[in-house]
Amino acid sequence: MKILYSAVGDTDPIRDLRDGAILHIVRWYQPDKAVLFLSKEMTEKEEARQWYTKPILAVKPDCELELIKTDIVDVHKLDSLYRMTDEFYRLVDAYPEAEILLNTSSGTPQMKMILAVLAIEYDKAKAIQVSSPQKGSNRNTEHLLDTTPVEDIIEGNLDNLPEECENRCTEPKLRFIKYRQVARELVELVQAYSYKNAVELANKNRDILSQEVLDLVQHAYERSNLDYEAAEKTLSQYPAYEEFLFPQVRDKAAIKLREYLWVMEIRLKQDYKQDFFVKLSPFLYELLCFYITKKLQIPLEKFTGKKNYDKMQLSEIKENFPEYYQKLKDTLPYPLRDGQNLSYYYLELFLQTREEVPEAIKKTLQTLRNVESKIRNKQAHQIQPLTDADVKAAVGKSMQEIYQDIQAVFYFVLGDHYRVPKEMVYDQLNQKLEELLKAQV
Structure with missing residues (x-):
């Protein structure tokens, strides 16, 4: 009409x-x-x-x-x-x-x-x-x-x-008068990693923004939601942006871990502590599963007795890893029993028994187990948002120090073989978006 x-x-x-x-x-x-x-x-x-x-x-x-x-x-x-x-x-x-x-x-x-x-x-x-x-x-x-x-x-x-x-x-074309304001707001949003709001703003102003800008913002939004396949497809028409996709890393499990780690870093920079720690446990679990199955070449069914099953079977563990079985008996404050969910806690204890893991990494893994346990307990018993002081008091480390420990384990697990870049891709994307928006003026 x-x-x-x-x-x-x-x-x-x-x-x-x-x-x-x-x-x-x-x-x-x-x-x-x-x-x-x-x-x-x-x-x-x-x-x-x-x-x-x-x-x-x-x-x-x-x-x-x-x-x-x-x-x-x-x-x-x-x-x-x-x-x-x-x-x-x-x-x-x-x-x-x-x-x-x-x-x-x-x-x-x-x-x-x-x-x-x-x-x-x-x-x-x-x-x-x-x-x-x-x-x-x-x-x-x-x-x-x-x-x-x-x-x-x-x-x-x-x-x-x-x-x-x-x-x-x-x-x-009067709306181009509004371009500078929209461009400034977009830059502020992406620098704050607020890609959902950036996509909404960009889509409302499609008539004054280039398709390249629209696609980059959409890519960042999809990627920060861990929809890597959609994000990759969005950039597929831009060969120059292949660098943002890091084609040298083709292992899907490695890509998943890399992307998840960067989203955790975004939450850290946004000061979303609760969400950061919510993501910590599943990330650490997947990271150790990757190391055990890919690097140590140990299938998880040696812990569970069958594929695609996440409940520990003590008979399997006792037969395959007697030293680990003994460590569980010595460490756990409760009796061993079948059916416990395989978790970061149990996998970390397993790696404490492995000679392939350097002592420094073992110590870091133990520190992260302590962080995971104490912060999870603190979140469960208070309704107020976590503060930096809360975290420091609970585990003796700052948020940044905790993240550095996570990075240390991550780069140890993936190593040079996967050539995972250490600079967070979102900062590169944000810089490119800012350049494009300035060039369009």
């Missing part, structure tokens, strides 16, 4: 035997509805002679008309025209899917300015400018006399003749 929203000026509806701006837009854009904002003077003209509605219906008989009649006299004062904005947003609320055509060529300069600003602010609005037949100012063109019958001016309108009518409408 197309709706024309317009103020009414002295050159409407017809002047100098040609369409005024309102009539010309109706002729060339064929809106389904026209909403006219009338000052007190224009209201009196319309009520006396249907001065504006009759010419519109002569051009488009099925056009629905709505007149906003006011008693505004000071049409040259912006403070008198606030209702123009209110009526516009009333239309937006009533017709959320409609394209709204804004006539920026009728009314006083103040009215035109308001309509131009609305075209900048609302992405579904289209500003339309109508040139005079003289391709210049209309100031020297005589006004129609109020005594001229409206039927006569309609009949004498040369724009009714196809051979005489030339499209004088243009669509100024």
Whole structure:
């Protein structure tokens, strides 16, 4: 649906035997509805002679008309025209899917300015400018006399003749005036790793942003949601961005761990401590599973007795890893029994028995087990958000120190073989987005 929203000026509806701006837009854009904002003077003209509605219906008989009649006299004062904005947003609320055509060529300069600003602010609005037949100012063109019958001016309108009518409408790209503001907000959002909000802002401003920017923001959003396949597909049309995908790492399990670690780093930088620690346990568990199965070449069924099963079987453990079995008996504060879920806690104890693991890493693994246990316990017994002081008091380490321990284990597990980059990809993506947004100005 197309709706024309317009103020009414002295050159409407017809002047100098040609369409005024309102009539010309109706002729060339064929809106389904026209909403006219009338000052007190224009209201009196319309009520006396249907001065504006009759010419519109002569051009488009099925056009629905709505007149906003006011008693505004000071049409040259912006403070008198606030209702123009209110009526516009009333239309937006009533017709959320409609394209709204804004006539920026009728009314006083103040009215035109308001309509131009609305075209900048609302992405579904289209500003339309109508040139005079003289391709210049209309100031020297005589006004129609109020005594001229409206039927006569309609009949004498040369724009009714196809051979005489030339499209004088243009669509100024006013929303590019908003570009700097949108670009600045986008940069602030991505620097805060707030990619969901960045995608929403970008999609609302698709008409002023390049497809490359839109795709990079979408990629960052998908990637930060751990939808790596979708994120990879989004960037597939940009060979230059292959560096962001790190093609040298093709092991899906390694990719999953790398992406998960970076999301944890995002949560750390955003100071979302609860979410950081919620992600800690599953990440550490998957990391040790990767090390045991990929590096040590030990299938997990040696702990569980069968594939795709996560319950420990003591008979399997006793047979396959007697030293580990004894360590469990010596360490656990409760009796051993079958059916315990395989977890980071149990896998960390297993690695304490392995000569392949350096002592420094064993110590770090033990530290992280302590962190996991104490923070999980603290979160379970308080409703207040965790503070840095809470974390330090509980485990004797800062958030950054804990993350450095996680990184140390991560890079030990994956090692040089997987060539995992140490710089977080999101900072590179953010830098590239900032460069693109600056280049588009």
